[in-house]
Amino acid sequence: MRTSLLRCHSIVQSSTVRRHLTRILPSTRLFHRSAIMSSTVPASAAPSAAAPAGRPLLMIPGPIEFHPDVIAKIGEPTPGHVAAGFIEEYGRSLELLRVVLRGDGSSQPFILAGSGTLGWEIVASNLLEAPARPAPGEKVDAAAAADAPATVLVVNTGYFSDSWSDCFRAFGHRVTSIAAPAIGDTVQADQLLVALKANPHVKLVALTHVDTSTGVRNDIQTLAKTVKEFNKDIFVAVDGVCSFGGEVYEHSAWGIDASLTCSQKAIGVPPGLCLALFSKTAMEFIAKRSTPVPSYYANLQRWLPIMNAYEKRTPSYFATPAVNLIRGLRVALGHLEAKGMEQVWNEHKKTAQAFKKAAAALGLKEVPTAASHSAFTLSCLYYPAVSSFDVSKFLPGLVSNGVVCAGGLHKDIKARYFRVGHMGYSVLNELAHTPQAHVRQVVSALEKALNGAGAGVQEGAGLQAFDDAIKA
Numbered sequence: 001m002r003t004s005l006l007r008c009h010s011i012v013q014s015s016t017v018r019r020h021l022t023r024i025l026p027s028t029r030l031f032h033r034s035a036i037m038s039s040t041v042p043a044s045a046a047p048s049a050a051a052p053a054g055r056p057l058l059m060i061p062g063p064i065e066f067h068p069d070v071i072a073k074i075g076e077p078t079p080g081h082v083a084a085g086f087i088e089e090y091g092r093s094l095e096l097l098r099v100v101l102r103g104d105g106s107s108q109p110f111i112l113a114g115s116g117t118l119g120w121e122i123v124a125s126n127l128l129e130a131p132a133r134p135a136p137g138e139k140v141d142a143a144a145a146a147d148a149p150a151t152v153l154v155v156n157t158g159y160f161s162d163s164w165s166d167c168f169r170a171f172g173h174r175v176t177s178i179a180a181p182a183i184g185d186t187v188q189a190d191q192l193l194v195a196l197k198a199n200p201h202v203k204l205v206a207l208t209h210v211d212t213s214t215g216v217r218n219d220i221q222t223l224a225k226t227v228k229e230f231n232k233d234i235f236v237a238v239d240g241v242c243s244f245g246g247e248v249y250e251h252s253a254w255g256i257d258a259s260l261t262c263s264q265k266a267i268g269v270p271p272g273l274c275l276a277l278f279s280k281t282a283m284e285f286i287a288k289r290s291t292p293v294p295s296y297y298a299n300l301q302r303w304l305p306i307m308n309a310y311e312k313r314t315p316s317y318f319a320t321p322a323v324n325l326i327r328g329l330r331v332a333l334g335h336l337e338a339k340g341m342e343q344v345w346n347e348h349k350k351t352a353q354a355f356k357k358a359a360a361a362l363g364l365k366e367v368p369t370a371a372s373h374s375a376f377t378l379s380c381l382y383y384p385a386v387s388s389f390d391v392s393k394f395l396p397g398l399v400s401n402g403v404v405c406a407g408g409l410h411k412d413i414k415a416r417y418f419r420v421g422h423m424g425y426s427v428l429n430e431l432a433h434t435p436q437a438h439v440r441q442v443v444s445a446l447e448k449a450l451n452g453a454g455a456g457v458q459e460g461a462g463l464q465a466f467d468d469a470i471k472a
């Protein structure tokens with residue numbers, strides 16, 4: 001135990017790991033973070049039957065637990081990126097991305113090595129013309145630049161909308177945003193319409209489907225319709241990092257121009273892939289841009305021939321694809337296709353609603369202000385408002401009971417709530433005898449950890465509510 005904590009302590013010294021841990025566990029101390037990084041759980045706190053042997057279940061809002069077939073495929077020896085078998089797997093994955101995100105035949109899929117953040121960058125650099133750069137020696141009128149009209153409208157529901165806005169600014173775009181009236185609320189269509197009218201130079205509206213920092217699901221269909229009815233030439237880009245594969249989504253039928261996500265959430269593959277689907281109109285814009293795409297790796301003009309080649313089952317090269325991850329993706333997307341997206345979405349909905357009922361039975365209040373917009377892929381729950389509750393014992397208490405959950409993330413409330421991911425393999429758990437076994441284990445751990453932290457909840461009440469809802 002001591003050796004493993006020391007090992008983890010040195011891992012935590014890395015600034016990247018520190019930043020990530022601060023995101024998932026902002027309110028715990030380093031010792032607890034180290035314990036959570038540990039691959040071994042103290043023997044006295046061994047996880048119960050549903051957890052994989054020797055380690056706690058990863059129930060944060062991504063990365064998630066992955067299907068063993070996906071992990072096994074990724075672990076196979078790497079074939080060459082132009083080997084016939086791999087060309088077939090890459091080509092089929094591109095086709096399946098259309099199936100999972102519901103793109104029609106004219107939509108263009110991209111599968112690139114990277115993460116969800118690369119998706120933001122692809123949108124910011126490809127779907128907007130870059131503002132003119134000053135010529136060498138040219139004097140910049142800072143005041144005029146600051147007053148330039150906004151070309152991007154971000155519908156902001158939390159942490160990740162702020163970051164996407166920063167990404168647009170990094171490419172020199174002027175950004176305006178609208179926020180929900182309160183944390184946990186959504187932006188309504190009439191609010192969006194007012195903002196569109198007030199910002200006549202907007203060329204792109206950026207939406208987040210499920211906000212990972214609040215657990216809010218935005219009504220993408222209605223918001224996209226509002227934009228397109230106002231002006232069909234305005235692009236709609238959707239961040240589906242925490243929703244695609246778990247929430248109802250219709251890329252083409254809803255008129256979306258750019259849908260982006262990554263591998264490590266409800267898609268069901270370890271981190272390392274950026275997935276995107278672009279509309280025909282968006283691809284035509286990219287082909288005819290009057291300014292160069294201000295990026296090298298993220299330039300879709302370079303990637304389009306590669307994607308086309310693989311879809312036609314011919315080899316091509318711009319930069320080496322993430323061969324093993326793409327092979328895993330082929331398996332994961334195949335699982336979703338085999339089950340059928342309606343069934344996949346229904347299973348997420350059913351498990352999420354059962355989990356939320358269990359949380360309510362334990363007296364936990366959700367961050368989303370209404371059940372109608374509370375996400376099916378994660379839950380954001382306020383800590384109990386009782387003075388005896390010791391938050392510093394709570395997340396480590398969950399780990400001791402076999403599950404890792406995440407701390408709060410939204411800057412205004414982050415010390416007051418925690419987050420539980422319930423998506424992908426943990427929801428569509430074919431191999432377990434009881435579907436939803438992982439999520440049920442979170443409920444069991446919650447009861448114990450809440451009481452261990454002084455909440456005084458009735459043990460068994462959460463499990464009862466969960467089981468009743470699953471049976472209903």
Ligand SMILES: Cc1ncc(COP(=O)(O)O)c(C=O)c1O
Pocket residue numbers: 062115116117118160208210211212239240241242262
């Ligand atoms: C909604 C949302 N968008 C974007 C990102 C960034 O994705 P990544 O960390 O894969 O770069 C995240 C990460 O969790 C997210 O939840």
